[in-house]
Amino acid sequence: MKTINVVAAIIQEGNRILATQRGHGDYKDGWEFPGGKIEGGETPEEALRREIREELELEIEVGTNLCTVDYDYPAFHLNMQCFWATIKTGTPVLKEHEAAKWLTRTELKSVAWLPADVQVVERILSPMEYHKLVRDRIPDIIRASGKTCMTEILADQEYLRMLDAKLDEELAEYHKDQNIEELADLLEVIRAAAVARGYTLEELERVRAEKAVKRGGFEKRILLKEVYED
Numbered sequence: 001m002k003t004i005n006v007v008a009a010i011i012q013e014g015n016r017i018l019a020t021q022r023g024h025g026d027y028k029d030g031w032e033f034p035g036g037k038i039e040g041g042e043t044p045e046e047a048l049r050r051e052i053r054e055e056l057e058l059e060i061e062v063g064t065n066l067c068t069v070d071y072d073y074p075a076f077h078l079n080m081q082c083f084w085a086t087i088k089t090g091t092p093v094l095k096e097h098e099a100a101k102w103l104t105r106t107e108l109k110s111v112a113w114l115p116a117d118v119q120v121v122e123r124i125l126s127p128m129e130y131h132k133l134v135r136d137r138i139p140d141i142i143r144a145s146g147k148t149c150m151t152e153i154l155a156d157q158e159y160l161r162m163l164d165a166k167l168d169e170e171l172a173e174y175h176k177d178q179n180i181e182e183l184a185d186l187l188e189v190i191r192a193a194a195v196a197r198g199y200t201l202e203e204l205e206r207v208r209a210e211k212a213v214k215r216g217g218f219e220k221r222i223l224l225k226e227v228y229e230d
Helices: 044-056 105-110 115-125 138-144 156-177 180-196 201-215
Strands: 003-013 016-022 035-037 059-072 077-089 097-104
Touching: 003 044, 003 059, 003 115, 016 105, 035 044, 044 059, 044 077, 044 097, 059 115, 077 115, 097 105, 105 115, 156 180, 180 201
Parallel strands: 003 077
Antiparallel strands: 003 016, 003 035, 016 097, 059 077
């Protein structure tokens, strides 16, 4: 059985997701997330931008990968990489589809999805587990987007433990991206950890400044290589 590698876009606008109805082929009238085949030399993201431009005359911003679906249709095996996306420019123009709908999450099961796309819907509707410390306004931001989230207020010792884990997480992000945003995130976690351990930010700055006077900073780029006993 041959394998067909495709990409699909879960295009969000506020709390709605774009669904399209196939206008031709064996699965005509079935509902799907728009996308298409990956051509030779394309990354999945490049293929998705091209397909959405050709099918819907939209320029999209491709986000994170939601899931990859493997499904056996009677004549072929489908490998479908599915990405979140948002519209940068344009309004959907149906070049290959016969209909399109913007659906909220509660409306996603109101249309007859193609079998492989049913798995994507199930993934969208399944809760995403994080179990990590987040900034104070993140729950409000999530709810404002039309989603529901569950949170917990941590006790003191668990809060300190999760702050340590958050510091490791942000340090790893900085090593990966090395930009000012990640440095700012590191600084925010350090500030929170200092306060949680009973220090004021003024105390933290005083200790930093004293150590800088006594031992210097890191501006001179000195690499210590070896030390010998006299």
